[in-house]
Amino acid sequence: MIAAVSLWVKSRWRAWFRNVPEVEYAAALTPDRITLTPGADFGSERTVSWRCGDAVATSSLLLAHHGDTLSVEAAGTAVKSRGGIDAFYCAHLSGLKSGETYSYCVVTAGKASRWYSFSMPEASSKHRFIYFGDVQDTIGGQSHEWFAKLYRNFADADFWACAGDLIEAPVDGYWNYLYQSTDSILASMPIVNAAGNHDYIKSLYLTIDPRWAKTFVYPDNGARTAKGKSYFFDTPSMRFIVLDTNGVQDIISAMGETLWLDKVLQDAGNKWKIVMMHHPIYSVRKGRNNYVIRNAFRPLLEKHGAHLVLQGHEHGYMRTQAESGKPVYIVSFMSPKAYVARHADTGMKIVPGTRTYQVIDFDDSTLRFSSFALDDDSPMDSITITRQ
Numbered sequence: 001m002i003a004a005v006s007l008w009v010k011s012r013w014r015a016w017f018r019n020v021p022e023v024e025y026a027a028a029l030t031p032d033r034i035t036l037t038p039g040a041d042f043g044s045e046r047t048v049s050w051r052c053g054d055a056v057a058t059s060s061l062l063l064a065h066h067g068d069t070l071s072v073e074a075a076g077t078a079v080k081s082r083g084g085i086d087a088f089y090c091a092h093l094s095g096l097k098s099g100e101t102y103s104y105c106v107v108t109a110g111k112a113s114r115w116y117s118f119s120m121p122e123a124s125s126k127h128r129f130i131y132f133g134d135v136q137d138t139i140g141g142q143s144h145e146w147f148a149k150l151y152r153n154f155a156d157a158d159f160w161a162c163a164g165d166l167i168e169a170p171v172d173g174y175w176n177y178l179y180q181s182t183d184s185i186l187a188s189m190p191i192v193n194a195a196g197n198h199d200y201i202k203s204l205y206l207t208i209d210p211r212w213a214k215t216f217v218y219p220d221n222g223a224r225t226a227k228g229k230s231y232f233f234d235t236p237s238m239r240f241i242v243l244d245t246n247g248v249q250d251i252i253s254a255m256g257e258t259l260w261l262d263k264v265l266q267d268a269g270n271k272w273k274i275v276m277m278h279h280p281i282y283s284v285r286k287g288r289n290n291y292v293i294r295n296a297f298r299p300l301l302e303k304h305g306a307h308l309v310l311q312g313h314e315h316g317y318m319r320t321q322a323e324s325g326k327p328v329y330i331v332s333f334m335s336p337k338a339y340v341a342r343h344a345d346t347g348m349k350i351v352p353g354t355r356t357y358q359v360i361d362f363d364d365s366t367l368r369f370s371s372f373a374l375d376d377d378s379p380m381d382s383i384t385i386t387r388q
């Protein structure tokens, strides 16, 4: 018995405890990593974050609209990573109008970025967003092409949703690579991101990379035990909820997120209820069984009739659903790494080894989920969900 446990621990040691080392770096003295995220009211609020240098300095965002330019004060915080110190800033924008396009630049210590623009969704009942799973590209890989293609082909998307592990490791080199490969897309397309295990520093108790929550700044409406990493936002017909499944490390953090999820699903009323999390309720990877995650969250997702649960982590494609039809559970990935998939249960669709992206179109009554192969854009899977 002891020998078997020792062998198991030895086989898992790297996965549990080995961190990619981080070399020393100095943050650039001009604004970079400019990132647009939604506020709690998707139709009128946005947040812009950026990084500049290693000490907090006076910063603002200039917002231009119809010939007027408004200066919005930015809040700054310096965070220490394993390789250096980064000063991050964020500016919250509210009162934005449907269908309007805004231009902005960010300024820290007198150094201004170039101008970017973003558009607010039209006041229509028809909406679209893109969802993808783990990206985890290797430096020098192809993610620049994937991001450019998604942005070009689905320019009308309201936002991108990533189910975590957007980068391979929480070190400055991979952060830089993310912003090289996305070019300036993340400054114009709102990104809705979940915390993945590759966003965490491994140890006996996982801690998230301090840069994550300063880069991806979301509404402060999450579980107290997963501050900044669980949140939700609303459109008139949808509540989009993001969980941090890495946070379920002990009974207190698990209780915190389950109590919060129960309430935010309950309060969503009869809107579309879409939940995104990194670790899947049902495993697609052979030999995995996410027992704790499944038992913590599945009863609540089913009790409140969540419509769609978007997940990642296990580098395969899967669609399955609860007996009642709600929720529909999806797992997908874009990473160059694929894992061996398990055999599908009845009613479960598994496509191993195929990287995909997904387009979700919805109006007040119908949601169309379509999955496409990343490499050749061929249709891979689809399902239509209706709502009374």
Ligand SMILES: [Fe+2]
Pocket (backbone or CB within 6 Å): 134, 165, 196, 197, 198, 278, 312, 313, 314
């Ligand atoms: Fe993962």
